[in-house]
Amino acid sequence: MLRPMNDADLADIAGIDRCCYAFPWTLGNFSDSLLAGHRCCVYEENGRIFAYSVMMAVVDEVHLLNMTVAPERQGLGYGAALLRRLVACSRQSHFASMWLEVRESNAAAQALYRSAGFVRAGVRKNYYPASNGREDALLMVLDLQHAA
Ligand SMILES: CC(C)(COP(=O)(O)OP(=O)(O)OC[C@H]1O[C@@H](n2cnc3c(N)ncnc32)[C@H](O)[C@@H]1OP(=O)(O)O)[C@@H](O)C(=O)NCCC(=O)NCCS
Structure with a gap:
């Protein structure tokens, strides 16, 4: 079940x-x-959270700030399902585009976003902390008005 996030969820989510x-x-x-009123939701089954997302609306854009699937549920299609729901809701809410940053090294997440129709829009140099200094972010965007 996908539902809005609330305060009682936060310890579990921070743990994941x-x-x-x-x-x-x-x-x-x-x-x-x-x-801040961001669009925050969780996937839960039998009272246990196993995925969540945080999106921030900025005028006619929506920014995906966090999307995570718990390790034991990764690779089973939940990330793709969650992203489909977020895209559909954002389209219904008449946002023009969805934006996100992803680590240059995060090939799995990039593949997921590309398969959902996101395209590379730029690079944010040294955006993320990394064990050996900083890492670049790829900036990706999905056109919500024209993409199917
Ligand atoms: C990235 C993440 C959200 C993907 O969710 P998921 O439920 O594991 O992924 P799915 O099973 O729905 O797979 C969807 C697509 O993602 C890509 N993908 C997922 N795991 C992958 C892996 N280990 N290697 C390469 N591609 C992978 C594939 O394109 C896959 O489509 P396919 O099955 O048709 O090949 C999830 O693995 C996760 O939370 N990872 C850790 C946190 C993270 O990196 N979050 C994103 C930050 S930008």
């Missing part, structure tokens, strides 16, 4: 984020996203 990223979001980052 710590398992998935070398530089995870803190519980405070997720809490700030809820307070």
Whole structure:
């Protein structure tokens, strides 16, 4: 079931984020996203969260700030399903485009975004912290008005 994120979810979500990223979001980052009114949702089954997303609306654009599937559920189609739902909702809400940044080294996420129709729009140099300094982000965009 896909539902809106709430405060009671944050400890579990921050725990999953710590398992998935070398530089995870803190519980405070997720809490700030809820307070800011970002579009935050979770996939849950039998009361257990296994995927979540955070999107920020900026005028007619929506920015995907975080999309994560728990390690034990990765590679089973949940990320693609979540992204399809986010794209469909954003299109229904009449956003013109969806934007995201992804690490240059994150081939799996890039493949997912490309298969959903995202295209490369640029590079943000040294955008992410990395174990050996900084890493570039690819900036990707999906045209929500014209893409099928
Ligand atoms: C990236 C992520 C969201 C993908 O979700 P997922 O549920 O694991 O992916 P899916 O099973 O839905 O696969 C969808 C597509 O993603 C790509 N993909 C997923 N895992 C992959 C892997 N290990 N290697 C290469 N491509 C992969 C493929 O294109 C796949 O399509 P296909 O099955 O037709 O080949 C998830 O693995 C994750 O949360 N990873 C850790 C955090 C992260 O990197 N988040 C994105 C930050 S920008």
